[in-house]
Amino acid sequence: MVRIFNESKSLSSTTKFLVEWESAIIDLFLNASQSFGLPKSLGQIYGLLFCRDESLSMIDIMELLSISKGSASQGLRALKQLGAVNSVFARDDRKERFVAEIRLRKLVSGFLREQGEPHLEKGLARLENLRDLLDDEEDFESANRGQRRENILSGWHRQMSRLLPWVKMIVGKSDRLSKKSSE
Amino acid sequence: MVRIFNESKSLSSTTKFLVEWESAIIDLFLNASQSFGLPKSLGQIYGLLFCRDESLSMIDIMELLSISKGSASQGLRALKQLGAVNSVFARDDRKERFVAEIRLRKLVSGFLREQGEPHLEKGLARLENLRDLLDDEEDFESANRGQRRENILSGWHRQMSRLLPWVKMIVGKSDRLSKKSSE
DNA sequence: AAAGGAGTTCAAGTTTTTTTGAACAACTTG
DNA sequence: CAAGTTGTTCAAAAAAACTTGAACTCCTTT
Incomplete structure (x- = not known):
């Protein structure tokens, strides 16, 4: 039956x-x-x-x-x-x-949450580790050069962190506008 | 010598x-x-x-x-x-x-140019191919469903195309502001 | 023009990632 | 509770991606 x-x-x-x-x-x-x-x-x-x-x-x-x-x-x-x-x-x-799930906004934010954010966190941990290594560096020239690199990487990290919310927002906005045609 | x-x-x-x-x-x-x-x-x-x-x-x-x-x-x-x-x-x-090259703006735009834009172009070609297949679809139900999917994909393509310039702009802007510390 | 250095190419080897399928766990049904 | 269904896990197989190094091209030097 x-x-x-x-x-x-x-x-x-x-x-x-x-x-x-x-x-x-x-x-x-x-x-x-x-x-x-x-x-x-x-x-x-x-x-x-x-x-x-x-x-x-x-x-x-x-x-x-x-x-x-x-x-x-x-x-x-x-x-x-x-x-x-x-x-x-x-x-x-x-x-x-x-x-x-066909809402692009959801797809993008899920992807960023699972793929983007973890990498940013891992990057932060690595930057902390790098600072520790630099504290132990004896050679002045080398320590100074390393410090300059650390500054650059910190800046990049900050900028990438700022980018993600914008991406979600931009995609989300367009998504809502075009929803009428797909739903 | x-x-x-x-x-x-x-x-x-x-x-x-x-x-x-x-x-x-x-x-x-x-x-x-x-x-x-x-x-x-x-x-x-x-x-x-x-x-x-x-x-x-x-x-x-x-x-x-x-x-x-x-x-x-x-x-x-x-x-x-x-x-x-x-x-x-x-x-x-x-x-x-x-x-x-240490300017994040350059790195990001290079990456998008080499990795992002080619995929968008390939996607466009695939959408055209999809439309051709749909024109040949005999079954009305199927053709209708396919048409709805094609609309969704076209919308996504449009939105992703719009996103790239924004990403370049957002990263570029922050980059210029933080330039003083790295250059 | 022979010898040597710098850099490219690509077939073969290595490593990494992905897929498979058999064994297993959890649940339902008769 | 035996038999059947649904879904998970994971070691081994297959496929894909990356690296290597020898052969080659193109220059430059002697």
Whole structure:
């Protein structure tokens, strides 16, 4: 009984193959993903969800993209972490289902939060470490040169820290304006 | 005669080993390089040049970093391409010598020019290709869904294109303000 | 024009990253 | 609670990226 229900639902709502333009979009995201330094599979999975109106289960994704369970599981976890996909839980169904986040503002801020901010923090720790090393430097010339470099790096760090909020703001603003056409 | 001159010059101006804080900075750039999706050796080379006041030849770089001729050559080419290092030609010397570009504005705009803009152009080409595929789509439902996706992607493309000039501007502005401390 | 230095190229080797799939854990159902 | 489903983990395999070094080009010097 339940089985019949599930099958009929799948047939009615989820096309079990990719049409040509969907493959093109998936390939587009695959490339984009790599240029952002993320694994290909993240791009593929996101691209697939981006194409579909209905939510997909992990198994749908594995089958449509011909990727392994492991890739699908890890890819979806990373995408959730980035805020690029959201889970949907349908009652009557034990499976978790996924949809793509299509608000650019959310995508960008998730990316900056997960990829940008950690690097800035790590950079701060490294600068502190550098200051410690400079305190121990005996040679005056060298210590002086190191100090000048430390100043430059501190300045860069400050400027990059200031940049991130602006990026979020600029993308966010345009996003809200263009929302009418996509939602 | 010439040999003696060159040797004495090298000894007086270029320390033939790395001090501790220099290694720390080189390591910092090595990591930064990777998080920007660039090869490690680019970061190492840039980091070394960043530390030194005097220009270095390719051979100096190979020796100080213990990297191969090939890496040094390719790394320096990529860094020049990015605008992150500049060549200096000393007369009396056939070797090309290099110095690091330390103006953040230049570094950021070079990076965006070489990494950001090409991706935006490629994206535009892909969008055109996508439109062609959609024109050929027979199924009405599918074509309609594809059209909605194409609209979203076009919007994103527009917004990202607008973002780049802002980033250059924001970093450029702060850079000019903090210039007094580094130059 | 031979010898030598500076720099480039690229096929082969090395390292790093990504993907796979089998084993496992957690839950439901009959 | 045995059997079935969903999803995670991680060691090993595969793929991708990076580095090396020998061969080569182009200059300059003797």
